[in-house]
Amino acid sequence: MSTHDQDKLEQELDELQRQYRAAARDEPPTLLDQAVLNRARRAAERHAIRPWSFSWMHATATAALVVLGLAVVMQVRDAPGPPEAPAALSKEPRLDYQDEQDGPDRAVDALKAFRQREAEALEDQQNAQKSELLRELREEAIRPAAPAPAAEPPVLIFRPVPAGWQRHTKADSSIAAAARVDEAASAEAVGQSQQRAAAPAGQEADADVLEFSGETRVLASAEEWLTWIIELKQAGLERAWRSELEAFGEVFPDHAVPEELLATELEDPGPAPQDP
């Protein structure tokens, strides 16, 4: 179609439009207008209650919270756990299933070896304390006479508590008795129940290796040490109190020893009494 034809078409359309506008005078009813406007107003009010800025801020805050939470979770997950205590002295050797399958002897051997290592470690610690105390005492003796201090500072003596001490001190307690029965039963399970369950505490202390409970008794003076030795003797821990008395003699060679300890010190300890 040429430009002339298009212009002619446009003129005809304009003329028809003019006549059409004059003829078509339809209007929407007023009720229809009100319905449309009410609908638009409700939509605008909904929008005003939740404006664009609010929804944007809400979405941003939600996203930030989610990211922060994820970061915290990942950081907690990646953080290293608490440092484990050295297993050598704090834990007994694990008797795993393989050990039990190999037989109770192997498990008992492992337990003995562990306790021996523990006793050796405590003995080393004890020897180090002894030598330190001896060195200090010798220096004190060599030192020229000086004006005596107004009050002698207390000397702390750390002594390992032998195994079975608690049991003996609470021998009358029914709970302790029940615990002893339970221990005997468990020892029986690993194959050595016959000897340990029947043996009294004193005999247990006379074993080849002196066992310690892992606790340490803090003594403030030589007198307290002697009292502690007497308590050990009264508890029937023969090997323990003799060992303590020997150590006491090395540390305090000139200190007086009670008669009850001297009388028995010369005696041969002999075999511990056997339970019937």
Added chain:
Amino acid sequence: MVGSECVHSDPRSPAALGLVRALGYALAMRDLKDEQLMQDYASGSMQAFEELYTRYRLPLYRYFRRQAPDEATANDLYQGCWEKVIAARRRYRPAAPFRAWLFRIAHNHAMDFHRARKPGASDPLEGVPDGKPGPEELLDGAAQGQRLLAALAALPPEQKDAILLRFESGLGLEDIGKLTGVARETVKSRLRYATQKMKQALSK
């Protein structure tokens, strides 16, 4: 905004002050373009919508009145079209002219209506609307207009839609082609045939 109601009230009363303020706002709205008004309405301004509605209520209603078989159907189509506009207010982008956007919605709404009709039903696009001229009307000046409306109603659907879009929206051939999804030359051809048929009907 819709309908001119005469309000008799004390000019010092709050209602009168509110009316004055609304009138001032409406005057300011007059200078705004359609696109800005639609954006304002999308932001929650009801006055902007009222201004838009005032501008387009008559063209849109006439468009549907010529497409529908009766007034009730035209009312339903008209209301449904505005509801679509309201629902789509946040999707409107001012890159496209509001007029073209509005009549695209109207065109699609009308096409949906015709597709949804039963196949056996009479095609309203080819029928004659209620304004069919009577013998006495043909004698005066209004008779010419009624004949024109009758000829318009008798047009094929595509031609009638094209010429109604031309009359009511004022869009050019290019925009009508984009709106209806056909080429510009196709729109021109439809308009030329429609014009010829209407002229023939008027010359009888």
